[in-house]
Amino acid sequence: MDLGLLYPTRDRGEADFAELCRRLDPAIGLTFAYPEWGEAADPAAAVREIGAPERLTRAADRFPATPDVVSWACSSCSFTRGLDGARAQARALTGHLGVPASSTSLAYLAALDRLDVGRVALASVYRPDLTAVFAAFLAEAGVTTVHAVSADAGSDRALAAWGPARIFELAEAAGHEDAQAVLLPETALHTTPLLAELETRLGKPVLTATAVTVWDALDRHGDEPVQDDLGTLFSGAAGRRRPSSSSS
Incomplete structure (x- = not known):
């Protein structure tokens, strides 16, 4: 394929x-x-x-x-x-x-549908106003954002250089008891080696971009x-x- x-x-x-x-x-x-x-x-x-x-x-x-x-x-x-x-x-x-x-x-909407998740927290690397735009996008599809943090991290070049500690810190800051899953919406982040550990730390599905x-x-x-x-x-x-x- x-x-x-x-x-x-x-x-x-x-x-x-x-x-x-x-x-x-x-x-x-x-x-x-x-x-x-x-x-x-x-x-x-x-x-x-x-x-x-x-x-x-x-x-x-x-x-x-x-x-x-x-x-x-x-x-x-x-x-x-x-x-x-x-x-x-x-x-x-x-x-x-x-x-x-x-x-x-x-893909986020399809994954949330597959997991039957309707309430999420956002671990956003974006500015607060752009984070709000993503929350509005999710709301159009019937997904509620119960909590969000915004790192305002700058360029994708900077994000591509983030190490595990910064990614874990952002995800944990977004954790919320009312959220069924935590979303990390940024394809420049290197998250594949961290997927299992992210879920262990937060105790719920963590969906990376x-x-x-x-x-x-x-x-x-x-x-x-x-x-x-x-x-x-x-x-x-x-x-x-x-x-x-x-x-x-």
Whole structure:
């Protein structure tokens, strides 16, 4: 199976995706393509601009071969367009490539649905206003954010350099007794080696951006990604709830 990921910035979190795919199945082929950033100087406008469906389909033409499934592997560049906008991104990619397509933001919704989770806490690396945009995106899909922390951590280059201690600190700060799961929405973070320990520390599912993106892509392809030591989402314990689609 060949997984194609559209990724916003070269040489950030690709190695984390590669490690997760290798641990799930060494036979998974993984390729990346990079949409072009626009001219917007404002960060919020920039992430909306790069997520324009026409930019994503142009970038998808750079895959060396058409993948079996594709995902727009960026949290903020998909949720800042709202639920309808995220669905439009996926539909554009499916229409252009003829394969199942998703994004990290839609992957979060699919994972929460599979785990039957409706109340979450956000361990956000973003500014508080952008964290609120993600909470609003989740609310559109009926998911309630009961607690959120915002690290306001800056660039994806800085985030890619975060070590385990900083990731654990952020996740633990977001922990809340009313949350059924904790979300870490940032694909530049290297979280694959930490998935089991994160859940041990927080005592509940912890859904990282890398993990949900890969899980959702494999699920949409019709595979059942099950592996020990990668957290609840990959444990197989939740079972298959319903077929996924690029418009859900």
